[in-house]
Amino acid sequence: MTGKRLNLHLISDATGDTLNAVARAAIAQFEGAEIHLHRWSLIRSRLQLHRVLEGIEAERGPVLSTLVDRALRGELEQACQRLGLQVLHMLDPVFDLLQQEFGAPTRPTPGRQYVLDADYFRRIDAMHYVISHDDGQAIRGLAEADVILVGVSRSSKTPTSFYLANRGIKAANVPLVPGLALPPELNDPPCPVVGLFIEAAPLIEIRRHRLSLLGAASGPAAAFQRDDAAYIDEEAVGQELLWARRLCSSRFWPTVNVTRRSIEETAAAVLKMMETWHERRARRG
Known part of the structure; x- marks a missing residue:
């Protein structure tokens, strides 16, 4: 590795477990890499997102997101574009595949997998x-x-x-x-x-x-x-x-x-x- 220090921001509207698991699995393949994870969980309002954006601007780095709220996603994308940072919505490929299979769109609901069932x-x-x-x-x-x-x-x-x-x-x-x-x-x-x-x-x-x-x-x-x-x-x-x-x-x-x-x-x-x-x-x- 080149010794480059990288900030990686993980933004979730739920517990962040999905992002943590994906990030941990990916980082393990980059031996010696200096990657600092910034975890932002339970982000469900514009006020909460604005605090996240302040953190991203202070410690600039790419963003991994599992936000499903379209308004919050849009604001996050605009802010990252302004800062020249990449943002990747981790669930989108899975959503696209399932939508094609079922022929029906998703109904985004933050934290839906954590219902008390x-x-x-x-x-x-x-x-x-x-x-x-x-x-x-x-x-x-x-x-x-x-x-x-x-x-x-x-x-x-x-x-x-x-x-x-x-x-x-x-x-x-x-x-x-x-x-x-x-x-x-x-x-x-x-x-x-x-x-x-x-x-x-x-x-x-x-x-x-x-x-x-x-x-x-x-x-x-x-x-x-x-x-x-x-x-x-x-x-x-x-x-x-x-x-x-x-x-x-x-x-x-x-x-x-x-x-x-x-x-x-x-x-x-x-x-x-x-x-x-x-x-x-x-x-x-």
Whole structure:
């Protein structure tokens, strides 16, 4: 990269999640680029837009927009033209494609995807479920789960569960601890069970950091509270991972190696495994 500093303005009439995701994905392809994001969300009035335009003029840079109000779009375009800046309306190509397919125009409504509908309340319900069933809590409630994540301590079970909950998936997670019996509900699970694994070296580093945060007084896993050294011992961790892998293999639970995966990628793999589980179950009748 040339070392050029770029201001990139993201303007949305809703939460800005769409723009943030697109910008993050695009910026990741420009290694070393110095790009400063300026996020402007919930822009639904001329007064709010004028404050945004003042910010753009102070920190000049191209604009990505998901505004759907035609008047606000027009004013934004005029201001950017005056400043010699590019503006790109990210949803327009999708709108054009769908309009051609349906033969009908859109009815622009800011934040329309965030209505309090059944899908919204399903996500909230899933979030409450994850909180109640995190790290092996409320075992009897496993019968209500859409998926059960298992894995050794610090293998990304909790963050993956919360990400899935944001998709409306009730994800319970159960720690695999040598010497501790599994919940009987896992003998005949009512939903897919997926094992999450991580390689030994990064796992030890994560655990060491965790122990330092806790003051090394007690490990985060109950089984290691009496001996924090075993929690980060290379040989002990290797044996723990081997035991967990063999356990999942013996029960035919699919596994995901999370070592070099983001939470989003891990969740996507879990969703694919859930789909496969349901397809196989449907074929069996």
